[in-house]
Amino acid sequence: KQEVTQIPAALSVPEGENLVLNCSFTDSAIYNLQWFRQDPGKGLTSLLLIQSSQREQTSGRLNASLDKSSGRSTLYIAASQPGDSATYLCAVRPEETSGSRLTFGEGTQLTVNP
Amino acid sequence: KAGVTQTPRYLIKTRGQQVTLSCSPISGHRSVSWYQQTPGQGLQFLFEYFSETQRNKGNFPGRFSGRQFSNSRSEMNVSTLELGDSALYLCASKRDRGKIGETQYFGPGTRLLVL
Numbered sequence: 001k002q003e004v005t006q007i008p009a010a011l012s013v014p015e016g017e018n019l020v021l022n023c024s025f026t027d028s029a030i031y032n033l034q035w036f037r038q039d040p041g042k043g044l045t046s047l048l049l050i051q052s053s054q055r056e057q058t059s060g061r062l063n064a065s066l067d068k069s070s071g072r073s074t075l076y077i078a079a080s081q082p083g084d085s086a087t088y089l090c091a092v093r094p095e096e097t098s099g100s101r102l103t104f105g106e107g108t109q110l111t112v113n114p
Numbered sequence: 115k116a117g118v119t120q121t122p123r124y125l126i127k128t129r130g131q132q133v134t135l136s137c138s139p140i141s142g143h144r145s146v147s148w149y150q151q152t153p154g155q156g157l158q159f160l161f162e163y164f165s166e167t168q169r170n171k172g173n174f175p176g177r178f179s180g181r182q183f184s185n186s187r188s189e190m191n192v193s194t195l196e197l198g199d200s201a202l203y204l205c206a207s208k209r210d211r212g213k214i215g216e217t218q219y220f221g222p223g224t225r226l227l228v229l
Contacts, residue, residue: 043220100147104157
């Protein structure tokens with residue numbers, strides 16, 4: 001059974017700092033991995049999706065990497081801003097036939113202080 | 115383009131009652147998935163519907179059921195509510211099931227409180 005773990009559970013940083021969020025998964029046979037953002041009381045917003053054949057994806061100040069063999073992904077946020085404060089969730093799609101079924105980690109709650 | 119909409123946004127029920135939640139996907143999206151989010155268990159997959167057929171089911175009891183209509187709108191039903199069913203229920207849609215690189219778009223959720 002696939003299990004996804006995110007470390008740390010919570011993180012508080014001053015504005016402008018570069019930071020890394022970690023995600024690990026137990027079964028390396030994944031189809032893709034996604035990073036989401038969730039603001040309090042709201043739904044999820046997709047940030048980056050990495051296919052199993054890819055090593056990284058970038059969008060603006062965000063960069064996500066994937067090391068399938070070691071079962072790890074990292075989300076790098078450059079020059080953090082107070083607006084980045086949210087919970088960041090990592091999710092894996094186990095296999096191509098799993099359709100829309102995602103397995104989520106517990107999330108990292110990020111606070112960026114002005 | 116309108117996003118995924120869920121109704122109602124908030125709901126209070128008592129134990130033993132049943133509840134129906136509704137999800138309207140983004141126009142043109144045919145796949146709808148449901149997730150339950152709780153502080154203790156995190157986000158857990160409930161089921162997925164595509165072309166009015168359930169394609170995937172998570173590890174939830176039979177009290178949780180769903181359906182999809184011909185216009186891709188979906189409903190989920192929980193019968194004989196228990197306190198532990200209190201959660202944020204999220205719906206997500208995407209255009210197709212197998213397209214490489216396609217992401218899911220999530221709605222704002224329905225927060226259910228069971229008393």
